[in-house]
Every structure is written in structure tokens, then in C-alpha cells.
Amino acid sequence: MTLRKWTFTVDPEDAELRLDQLIAKRTELSRRSAREALKLGGVQVDRKRVKVAGKVVKPGTEVRVAFDPDLPPVPDTAIPVVFEDAWILAVDKPAGIATQGTWASDRHDLLALLKTQRPDLKLALHHRLDQGTSGLLVLAKDPKANAGLAAAFASRDLVKLYLARISEPLEACTVEEAIGRIRGADPGRFGCRGDLMDPKSARTDFRPATAEETAGLVPGHWIVARIHTGRTHQIRVHLQHLGRPILGDALYGGAASDRLWLHAWRLGLKHPVTQEALLLEAPPIRFRR
Incomplete structure (x- = not known):
């Protein structure tokens, strides 16, 4: 696995940014990868998972981002x-x-x-x-x-x-x-x-x-x-x-x-x-x- 994680606090100057824009700015991820991380549930705002790319986050809020580019496709295994x-x-x-x-x-x-x-x-x-x-x-x-x-x-x-x-x-x-x-x-x-x-x-x-x-x-x-x-x-x-x-x-x-x-x-x-x-x-x- 190549799991990468970031934790940061939103700065006042970033208060108008969409969440995918904010993640791209504060991590090493592109906006496309940021949206993928959001889709998979790899983004937490104040310790709660968020999946809305267009969400605007208030200054002082903690954001956690985790992204693993090697994750396989979402499984469809039948659970016995x-x-x-x-x-x-x-x-x-x-x-x-x-x-x-x-x-x-x-x-x-x-x-x-x-x-x-x-x-x-x-x-x-x-x-x-x-x-x-x-x-x-x-x-x-x-x-x-x-x-x-x-x-x-x-x-x-x-x-x-x-x-x-x-x-x-x-x-x-x-x-x-x-x-x-x-x-x-x-x-x-x-x-x-x-x-x-x-x-x-x-x-x-x-x-x-x-x-x-x-x-x-x-x-x-x-x-x-x-x-x-x-x-x-x-x-x-x-x-x-x-x-x-x-x-x-x-x-x-x-x-x-x-x-x-x-x-x-x-x-x-x-x-x-x-x-x-x-x-x-x-x-x-x-x-x-």
C-alpha cells in the first residue's frame, strides 16, 4: 500500500475555496485525486467523513485527508x-x-x-x-x-x-x-x-x-x-x-x-x-x- 495522509487546519485566506480546491492546495494531490479521495470517503472534516467536493469549510476547522492510489476497485464480493x-x-x-x-x-x-x-x-x-x-x-x-x-x-x-x-x-x-x-x-x-x-x-x-x-x-x-x-x-x-x-x-x-x-x-x-x-x-x- 502507498497510503498517504495529511492533517491541516483551514486558514482564513482559504475560507472561500471548495473542499477539492482546498485539498489540492494544502496537500500534494491534484484536484482530480482530491475528488477521488472525497468519493471514497478518505476526507474528514472535524473527524466526520465528507464527500461533497463543493463544500466550503470554515477557518480553524481541522481537515484530514487519506489517499491510496493503489486501492483496488470497490469489491462486489458476496458475503456468505x-x-x-x-x-x-x-x-x-x-x-x-x-x-x-x-x-x-x-x-x-x-x-x-x-x-x-x-x-x-x-x-x-x-x-x-x-x-x-x-x-x-x-x-x-x-x-x-x-x-x-x-x-x-x-x-x-x-x-x-x-x-x-x-x-x-x-x-x-x-x-x-x-x-x-x-x-x-x-x-x-x-x-x-x-x-x-x-x-x-x-x-x-x-x-x-x-x-x-x-x-x-x-x-x-x-x-x-x-x-x-x-x-x-x-x-x-x-x-x-x-x-x-x-x-x-x-x-x-x-x-x-x-x-x-x-x-x-x-x-x-x-x-x-x-x-x-x-x-x-x-x-x-x-x-x-
């Missing part, structure tokens, strides 16, 4: 549905798609795709997956479900299992190491050691996957991870801490591969409205032989 009823929607997120809008776009992500494919729904998100990670995501369709899911994820009253492939075997273990953003890291990443910003407690259980669980998958060292907390990049960071980074995870020292071998596999929870026990599963199709 794992489970749906009147209250919730569970889907299998494809790898390579962000869960929600990024700096440069609010059109390339899962929520945008679902909004296009299911315009009848107003969905609420309570957990996320990294862009390279595939698998289960549960969204609320109804205010009652929204409140119930919010409570379940806040209290961690659920079971979240992931499948990951690593380069060397790993015995069953539990990692309880706080995770924080590494100060000054570029690209940004997280860790358990070093100069960490706002480290928070994190716990992950690991065990080797069984032959039954990996039947039909590409041969290798497969593990099952259960997270008890929801820190950013938690499984990836804890596996790096153990010296067993995930295959394809270049950010955390994993061996080179054409994909990140991490999949949100199973989710056990009480239905947020009916309180029925649910065990949802997204088969790891992309990892099959």
Missing part, C-alpha cells in the same frame, strides 16, 4: 451468511477485506458491502477481524440484539475459537501477557515487551488442533486459539511472543506466504434476545487442500 434470524446476522468475512471503513475508504469494507447487499438492514458491529483474517462476525439487526451483544462482548460471556497455521509445533499453553501499541513503530504494531503505549491485560489459550479438526486442510502445524480478551492483534502478538508467529504474518515475523493463515472459526454465545445457546461455525474453506 452463516446464521440469520430476526435479531442477528452472522457472516463469514473474506480475507483481504477490512471489517469497517479505513482511513482512505468507507467503500471497500465488510460493512459497506453488507449495506449494499442488504440495504433493508441497519447493522451494529461489536467485534472486528483484521483485514487479512477471515471468518465469523456477528452483527445485530435489532435494538434488543444490539444491547444483548454489547453486554456479551463487554463481559466476555462467549467462546471465540480461531484456527491458525504456524511453522513449528506448539504445545498447549496459556499466555497472559499485556498488549500495547509499540511507541514509534512504523508500520504501527503491538507487542508484549518494549516501550508500550497503554498496555492492557490479555489472555489467550493455545492447543494443537486435532486431526479431525484439520481434516481436508493444507498439511501443517495447526493450532486452536481461544481468546478471553479482545485486544488488537492479540493472537498474532501472543504467538510472536512465543516464537511461533503465524504463517504469512509479515508484521509479526511470520514466514512468507501468499495469505495470513488465521481464521475466526467458531463462536459460542447465548442468543442476545432468546438466550438460546448458539454455536456458530465458519468452515475454513480457504485453507483446504
Whole structure:
């Protein structure tokens, strides 16, 4: 990616400029690229996305611009549905798609795709997956479900299992190491050691996957991870801490591969409205032989 970002405050002498003109003046973008950034959702005025090229912005207002000329066309991938009823929607997120809008776009992500494919729904998100990670995501369709899911994820009253492939075997273990953003890291990443910003407690259980669980998958060292907390990049960071980074995870020292071998596999929870026990599963199709 060649993501470029700018942040500036509108000067009094620029108060009459259209937003696309202003961006072209205060960044290295042409007016054409400025309009493309606006169209994709890569412009924020006072922390809110704006897409109107002709908007005039008051002096003193903060403007943020993000533009990635290498963004692919807006995807039209059909999102597989794992489970749906009147209250919730569970889907299998494809790898390579962000869960929600990024700096440069609010059109390339899962929520945008679902909004296009299911315009009848107003969905609420309570957990996320990294862009390279595939698998289960549960969204609320109804205010009652929204409140119930919010409570379940806040209290961690659920079971979240992931499948990951690593380069060397790993015995069953539990990692309880706080995770924080590494100060000054570029690209940004997280860790358990070093100069960490706002480290928070994190716990992950690991065990080797069984032959039954990996039947039909590409041969290798497969593990099952259960997270008890929801820190950013938690499984990836804890596996790096153990010296067993995930295959394809270049950010955390994993061996080179054409994909990140991490999949949100199973989710056990009480239905947020009916309180029925649910065990949802997204088969790891992309990892099959």
C-alpha cells in the first residue's frame, strides 16, 4: 500500500475555496485525486467523513485527508451468511477485506458491502477481524440484539475459537501477557515487551488442533486459539511472543506466504434476545487442500 495522509487546519485566506480546491492546495494531490479521495470517503472534516467536493469549510476547522492510489476497485464480493434470524446476522468475512471503513475508504469494507447487499438492514458491529483474517462476525439487526451483544462482548460471556497455521509445533499453553501499541513503530504494531503505549491485560489459550479438526486442510502445524480478551492483534502478538508467529504474518515475523493463515472459526454465545445457546461455525474453506 502507498497510503498517504495529511492533517491541516483551514486558514482564513482559504475560507472561500471548495473542499477539492482546498485539498489540492494544502496537500500534494491534484484536484482530480482530491475528488477521488472525497468519493471514497478518505476526507474528514472535524473527524466526520465528507464527500461533497463543493463544500466550503470554515477557518480553524481541522481537515484530514487519506489517499491510496493503489486501492483496488470497490469489491462486489458476496458475503456468505452463516446464521440469520430476526435479531442477528452472522457472516463469514473474506480475507483481504477490512471489517469497517479505513482511513482512505468507507467503500471497500465488510460493512459497506453488507449495506449494499442488504440495504433493508441497519447493522451494529461489536467485534472486528483484521483485514487479512477471515471468518465469523456477528452483527445485530435489532435494538434488543444490539444491547444483548454489547453486554456479551463487554463481559466476555462467549467462546471465540480461531484456527491458525504456524511453522513449528506448539504445545498447549496459556499466555497472559499485556498488549500495547509499540511507541514509534512504523508500520504501527503491538507487542508484549518494549516501550508500550497503554498496555492492557490479555489472555489467550493455545492447543494443537486435532486431526479431525484439520481434516481436508493444507498439511501443517495447526493450532486452536481461544481468546478471553479482545485486544488488537492479540493472537498474532501472543504467538510472536512465543516464537511461533503465524504463517504469512509479515508484521509479526511470520514466514512468507501468499495469505495470513488465521481464521475466526467458531463462536459460542447465548442468543442476545432468546438466550438460546448458539454455536456458530465458519468452515475454513480457504485453507483446504
